[in-house]
Amino acid sequence: MASNSLYNFIVKEGNGIKGLVDSGLLEVPNIYIQPIHERINKKDSKPCDMSPIDLSKLNGKEHDKVVNEIVRATETLGFFQVVNHCVPLELLESLKASAHTFFNMPLEKKVAYRQSVKMKYGTSFAPEKENVLEWKDYIIMEYSSDEDALQYWPNVCKEVVLEYLKLASKIVKDILKILIRKLGVELDDSKIECLIGLKKVNMNYYPACPNPDLTVGVGRHSDTGMITVLLQDGIGGLYVKAEHDNESNVGDVGKGEWLEIPPISGALIINVGDALQILSNGKYKSSEHRVMTTSTQSRVSIPLFTHPIPTERIGPLPELVKKDGLAKYKEVLWQDYINNFFGNPHNGKKTLDLAKINSA
Numbered sequence: 001m002a003s004n005s006l007y008n009f010i011v012k013e014g015n016g017i018k019g020l021v022d023s024g025l026l027e028v029p030n031i032y033i034q035p036i037h038e039r040i041n042k043k044d045s046k047p048c049d050m051s052p053i054d055l056s057k058l059n060g061k062e063h064d065k066v067v068n069e070i071v072r073a074t075e076t077l078g079f080f081q082v083v084n085h086c087v088p089l090e091l092l093e094s095l096k097a098s099a100h101t102f103f104n105m106p107l108e109k110k111v112a113y114r115q116s117v118k119m120k121y122g123t124s125f126a127p128e129k130e131n132v133l134e135w136k137d138y139i140i141m142e143y144s145s146d147e148d149a150l151q152y153w154p155n156v157c158k159e160v161v162l163e164y165l166k167l168a169s170k171i172v173k174d175i176l177k178i179l180i181r182k183l184g185v186e187l188d189d190s191k192i193e194c195l196i197g198l199k200k201v202n203m204n205y206y207p208a209c210p211n212p213d214l215t216v217g218v219g220r221h222s223d224t225g226m227i228t229v230l231l232q233d234g235i236g237g238l239y240v241k242a243e244h245d246n247e248s249n250v251g252d253v254g255k256g257e258w259l260e261i262p263p264i265s266g267a268l269i270i271n272v273g274d275a276l277q278i279l280s281n282g283k284y285k286s287s288e289h290r291v292m293t294t295s296t297q298s299r300v301s302i303p304l305f306t307h308p309i310p311t312e313r314i315g316p317l318p319e320l321v322k323k324d325g326l327a328k329y330k331e332v333l334w335q336d337y338i339n340n341f342f343g344n345p346h347n348g349k350k351t352l353d354l355a356k357i358n359s360a
């Protein structure tokens with residue numbers, strides 16, 4: 001296929017990368033070949049050896065120790081895994097299975113969700129703007145009410161996704177309260193609700209790739225919101241950049257060290273987004289991450305993103321600015337921040353420039 005008709009087949013007609021792979025693809029087409037500096041070399045990274053945090057211990061005599069583990073992980077890598085959380089393991093299995101069911105549906109059924117209410121099916125990240133496409137199809141389910149969710153989300157997954165959204169939101173709230181308290185700041189419940197009031201569950205589908213070394217599943221980015229809860233399956237491929245504490249490294253793919261977050265059966269990954277980094281005046285880290293594809297099996301991942309509501313203005317908490325003696329970021333209208341992120345291809349931590357004090 002010529003590259004124009006290839007693009008039309010994948011993006012405009014909605015076949016996605018799954019449709020292309022299913023058509024019997026033997027090699028990676030040019031529009032998926034990443035420049036060398038964006039390719040993920042497994043040899044240049046190592047597994048993250050951080051033990052998962054046992055959330056059930058928050059209710060026992062080890063409460064303070066677990067709080068410290070959470071705070072420490074959030075201040076350093078900005079990613080950690082949790083076990084013994086409140087989401088039943090059978091629900092996690094059903095979620096992954098329903099993601100496969102959705103993406104295995106016939107084209108007509110999937111494309112019906114391309115421009116639908118509270119639900120979007122698509123491929124790559126910003127295909128109209130990208131020079132190279134990401135090897136991923138996805139759906140985004142936005143939450144507004146239970147009624148809307150049950151009306152607009154796909155039948156094959158709506159019930160399990162809604163249940164996951166509720167339970168995972170509780171994890172987000174508990175962790176956020178711990179983190180805010182550790183900053184020495186008091187926020188009432190209604191403020192916390194506004195900070196995580198926009199909730200979306202995505203299902204990411206990465207079909208097997210003939211040559212994973214040339215492609216990326218998701219390019220370098222940090223999540224924009226407050227806290228993400230991520231379910232990955234057993235295949236692996238999520239890499240996080242451990243920054244050395246040096247602002248000049250930010251945005252440069254060559255610096256820092258890439259750690260793979262290993263799949264742990266039954267665990268959920270928790271990570272910090274830009275809004276929480278800004279709010280905490282840089283204390284909590286929203287780390288850059290990316291996803292490698294695999295040649296053997298298709299992979300799914302299911303994040304819950306929690307965001308401030310779009311009308312919220314997000315800046316460093318005043319108590320921290322006072323304590324730190326300076327604000328590292330300026331206040332931004334959350335809608336502007338989100339529009340900027342979704343309007344551009346993934347580009348590492350560049351999104352955060354919008355909130356940098358010295359940027360125009």
Ligand SMILES: O=C(O)CCC(=O)C(=O)O
Nearest residue numbers: 204218232238291301303
């Ligand atoms: O698939 C993954 O493991 C991570 C996906 C991701 O980073 C995202 O959807 O923001």
Ligand SMILES: [Fe+2]
Nearest residue numbers: 221222223289
């Ligand atoms: Fe992400």
